[in-house]
Amino acid sequence: MKNKYGLPYFVLLFSLLLPNGFINARPAGKKTKLEIFQPGESWPDQDGNHIQAHGGGILKINKTYFWYGEQRGKGLDPNFRYVSCYSSKDLLNWKFRGNVVKMLPPDSLTSGWILERPKVYYNPGTKKYVMYFHLDDKGYKVAQVGIAVSDKPDGDFKFVRRFRPLGHESRDIGQFIDDDGTAYLVFEDRPYGFRIARLSKDYMDVEKEMTLVKAHMEGGAIVHYQGLYYSIGSALTGWNANPNKYATAPTLEGPWTEFRDIAPPETKTYGSQSTMLIKVTGSRKTTVIFLGDIWRPKTQYDSRYLWMPLNLGDGKLWLPEPQPWKMNIKTGESSVVKK
Ligand code: DGJ
Numbered sequence: 001m002k003n004k005y006g007l008p009y010f011v012l013l014f015s016l017l018l019p020n021g022f023i024n025a026r027p028a029g030k031k032t033k034l035e036i037f038q039p040g041e042s043w044p045d046q047d048g049n050h051i052q053a054h055g056g057g058i059l060k061i062n063k064t065y066f067w068y069g070e071q072r073g074k075g076l077d078p079n080f081r082y083v084s085c086y087s088s089k090d091l092l093n094w095k096f097r098g099n100v101v102k103m104l105p106p107d108s109l110t111s112g113w114i115l116e117r118p119k120v121y122y123n124p125g126t127k128k129y130v131m132y133f134h135l136d137d138k139g140y141k142v143a144q145v146g147i148a149v150s151d152k153p154d155g156d157f158k159f160v161r162r163f164r165p166l167g168h169e170s171r172d173i174g175q176f177i178d179d180d181g182t183a184y185l186v187f188e189d190r191p192y193g194f195r196i197a198r199l200s201k202d203y204m205d206v207e208k209e210m211t212l213v214k215a216h217m218e219g220g221a222i223v224h225y226q227g228l229y230y231s232i233g234s235a236l237t238g239w240n241a242n243p244n245k246y247a248t249a250p251t252l253e254g255p256w257t258e259f260r261d262i263a264p265p266e267t268k269t270y271g272s273q274s275t276m277l278i279k280v281t282g283s284r285k286t287t288v289i290f291l292g293d294i295w296r297p298k299t300q301y302d303s304r305y306l307w308m309p310l311n312l313g314d315g316k317l318w319l320p321e322p323q324p325w326k327m328n329i330k331t332g333e334s335s336v337v338k339k
Pocket residue numbers: 055116117172218219237238239273
């Protein structure tokens with residue numbers, strides 16, 4: 001039997017199954033290359049879908065960046081919690097690599113349970129990718145971290161266990177890898193402040209507390225820049241933005257300075273909340289980028305991102321007013337793009 005193409009139906013069917021055939025999730029020509037970062041705007045991945053990687057973290061493996069975050073897209077099975085993974089060479093154009101965690105509630109956790117702020121570390125000794133995330137019940141009373149492990153950066157990650165790091169309450173977590181490769185977890189311990197603790201050799205445990213910063217802050221993020229540690233945190237105001245603040249210290253153990261505003265306080269961090277600081281060391285310049293979430297609690301699938309290079313140095317940190325900007329990933333240079 002022939003169709004209007006003059007081909008037998010089985011040939012047509014076969015061509016539909018070919019990678020470049022008629023069934024193609026991303027029709028050729030639809031792929032656009034982004035040139036500029038646009039803080040607060042919808043941020044399409046290479047398939048044209050708004051990136052779903054909220055409360056996220058970035059891991060660099062060779063020349064590839066991986067962005068993991070809370071997958072809050074529409075139409076997902078509400079029984080599961082998902083972590084997405086994207087990859088990029090330039091921090092701007094991201095390819096969706098899949099949902100690397102799709103998890104049912106572990107043991108006694110029940111409906112409404114929470115998985116937030118995933119962060120992935122690569123352990124060169126075990127060659128495993130180790131993901132930490134905040135695990136909780138819907139009242140945020142469990143206050144634990146969960147660990148999931150994968151052999152590859154793009155999963156699947158298998159859940160291993162959940163616990164309170166060093167026996168302490170832990171809600172928002174942050175990830176910090178120092179210049180010497182040592183891996184740390186930042187976690188908010190509500191009764192006391194936030195703690196910075198070193199991971200064990202295999203990263204499967206939180207081993208040694210470096211410091212307890214007695215400030216009630218979440219969304220903890222750290223960068224080591226020109227011999228000084230800078231730490232940013234946000235106040236505890238739920239999904240509502242607040243003036244994020246920073247402190248500095250010569251070592252992770254401290255002493256930490258008082259916390260100071262990172263932006264005009266009335267802007268409430270331009271409506272965002274810190275999740276990470278990343279340092280891009282290029283051939284000409286080192287740029288530190290503030291990674292923040294602009295939460296939309298009623299339409300979380302449409303939560304946005306505020307990524308902006310910081311003015312940083314000599315113990316001072318300032319988040320400039322968000323504007324479109326671009327970066328040369330090779331030289332590390334960034335500049336604002338005039339409208
Ligand atoms: C603020 C935290 O930073 C978020 O990760 C999330 O836990 C919300 N609070 C929930 O209100």
